[in-house]
Amino acid sequence: MLREFTCIICPNGCEIQAQLENGVLTSMTGHTCPKGEAYVRQELTDPRRNIATSVRVQGGELPLASVRLTNPIPKDRIFDAMAEIRGISLKAPVEAGTVVIAQILGYESDVIVTKSVALRG
């Protein structure tokens, strides 16, 4: 059977057609780089996504610090990860790059701060 994918790895958004036989990938067309091929292989076996959200900051010049994952995690665990992140509260000052949850849900992915938040002046 034929399955179609829109690659999300880069803004090109290649439309990739994958030919499957009994769930096994036999051929692929439409990708313009090796990342596209890797994406489709991953999607077929274990689709993964990154998420970006915010954590509470106390005493900061901003009420929130934005965070993201360092690596994608399985798509069906996104809301579990959100629940973990929602429980986090940091104290200002907060530096970008700070790991706020290491290996979230046991995956090789940390939750890191993406925006520094200074103390409220």
Add this chain to the structure above:
Amino acid sequence: MENLYDVLVIGGGMIGSAVARELSRYDLRIGVLEKNLDVCYETSGRNSAVVHGGFAYDTGSLKARLCVEGNRMMGDLAKELDFPFLRCGKVLVGNTKEDMETLKRTMEQGEANGAVGLELIDEERLHELVPAVVGKFAMFSSRSGILDPFQYTIALAENACENGVEYFFDSEVTGIGRDEEGNYHLATTQGEFACRWVVNAAGLGCKTISDMLGIEGYRVIGSKGDYIILDKRTGPLLPMPVYPVPSNTYMGIHVTNTIDGNVTIGPNADMVSDFRYYGVPQENMDYLAESASQLWPHIHKADYIRNYSGILPKWVDEQGVIQDFKIEIRDELAPRAVNLVGIESPGLTAAVPIARYAIEQMKEREELRENPAFNPCRKGIVRFESLSTEEQEKLIRENPDYGEVICRCEKVTRAELLQAIHNPLGVSTLVGIKYRTRSMMGRCQGGYCQMRLEQMIEEELGKKETEILYARQGSQVFFGKVREEA
């Protein structure tokens, strides 16, 4: 009775506020009951904002007389109350022989009404006055003008408030009773109020209140008009309002410059019975643009920044013919109740004369003592954008908050917003602050400033985010925080 008001005014729009302000010249305890959260949510804030010359109304009518009087005094009033008013003139543009006949009749009527500065002009003169207009000739009314209807209403209300009038918002009158001493008891959504005199200045609610007072039988219909607002870059093409030649009952779709340099087009006139529905239908927007383009061919969709509508309460007879203003005291039905019915256009121009006319009727029945402390002057918020570079510099030096521009489109500063948030009437809605400053009124419609404005309201007034209202009761902007406090 301890909590007895001398006068309670029902409705805090421009008529109610004008009545309250004019009454505060006397030694009276006055309250204003307003069902909305600010003074210009209905007809007072939803109109063409044109100060009329007084030529369009039947000679001898109150509309004619009070409009001419209101027009004459508007310049002084604007100075006293510090609201923006521009006597820019206006033209009624015609093309046909019939148009010319109508304009001649209109001019004769105007002169009989006491309107001044009316003149028939040819095409050449018309194009000198308004180069971008289409038409063969016009009637020019040099004494017509435009004002900011929000600032005008707010100025009247604030001046009343500063002279001791108490404003009660979110206070809709639900019933009126009279006790054996002849005092009125007003049941409202915020509890009961008692007074010796009551004034019905309820605008769209005038019939409801009139009925409650026992003065029954008025027929009031709503005439709903839709408008489109155009970007300020169209402003330079329109130095004064351009109207078509009027019919008997309807002024026609006109193009109006606003005091801030935008252009509005409208209104149509749809008869409505729902006085709360302000939606603008697509077909009306298309119709407005098409009609107005015949007068002024500079209407492009790319310049639309907003649309709005307003409803005029029109008192009509059994045949549906529109009647004059009704300003009365019916001693036999409701003594000490001033009943104002069908106050529509030219109510904006005539607001203060209407108030004075009403008060004259009170004075025929009761002696009113002067209030020696009355101050007719009120100061508005100084608009940073309207000043010269030197004045701006001076203002920032005196108050650094004037150096912080919060609304980029209308260049509204923190200082102006702070003054607006701490307004004398205690209004705290986003739209209330918008009306007082023009923040959120520009081409980005609050895309840049509304977050800052909202945060300032929370901080300055100690409100929670869930208490922030957009305009009306129930118009919460937020459901809470993304992340609650730990």
Add this chain to the structure above:
Amino acid sequence: MEKRDVIIVGGGPAGLAAAVQLHKKGVANILILEREHHLGGILRQCIHDGFGLSRFQTALSGPEYAARFIEEVKRCEIPYQTDTTVLEISPEKVVTAASREGLVQYQAKAVILTMGCRERTRGALGIPGERPAGVFTAGVVQAYMNLYNRMPAKEVVILGSGDIGMIMARRLTLEGAHVQAVFEVQPIPSGLPRNIEQCLNDYGIPLYLSHTVTQIHGDSRLTGVTVSQVDEKLRPIPGTEKEYACDTLILSVGLIPENELSIDAGVQLDGRTRGALVDEHYQTSVEGIFAAGNVLHVHDLVDFVSMEAERLADAAALYVTGETLADCPLGIRTDENVGHTIPQRVSGKADFQLSLRVRRMMKDCRVVVRQNGQEVAAKRMKKALPAEMIQFVVRADKLVSQENLEVSVEC
């Protein structure tokens, strides 16, 4: 009056990149004027990732992408002033700005316009109906949620398939709101395919093409919207109305370059981009005033914004050091398939980067640049989408004459 070689109006991705590049070229007497309290512009609220793949070969969030430039600005000690709003730019390049410290005027040799863009609003679209609370543009919702910690929505309908709208659909879903659907009036999406995939499809949010909101209901908070299907002329089809109960309508219906200051400075705009007309030096119709980024034309990716601003800075650096920039007498014409190009004029003497957007989706096509009917540059496209900005270099040595260039897309 203080004198500066270069005043940069706006400290977002374009302004920051221009500043850093100018500094590299030896121009030190620069000043960045930023109206907000922080540098970074709109990137500060774009917390999602996917930025930087072209510029830095790595996926970053918006704040991280901005921080790379901000750190560079600080390291190079490039002067900047935040909380400062530019009120006016004169054709003589006098820049007037207000801050709490007062009103300041600068005489600049060159002014770089990097003010970005604003969102199209409900009023600009003229959506009929009432005006309750709960109708927001996507960027406003993004700011409320990501900067101000405010939750403005629970039950959501989105009009417009712009990227910010789709990104907010995902963001709202992650925070517990329910996004019922995204409606797009055009027959094709206006945002990038990857965002349809990862922001909508991943969360089961349907995208309906050729649909639009035809009524807004509610006199206090929004209670619902009416949605209609539209015909090929984008007119609502009577009888297709469907009601959606919701408390929030989010608009992601396009961005408009923010050129009010440019107009006052006498800069001529292109009606198609609503940004300035520029030559290959990114110089506008006013000598010494340059423009890049979203104030010039709305970009799909921030990477291209920065790279465009860097090219601008190369030219502006020459200009302020007294070199004469080559005259640009050659116009660039387009066929009906091309929405616009940047630049609109070139010298014909130097290679230049051509940026353009197509007006409709086209598959297996070629973007061709011709002079005197002769092909001088081309780019093959498997699929050309209006959502994507197409860029390629046109080489001067391939040009055949001093005639205007013509850009077309051929299938």
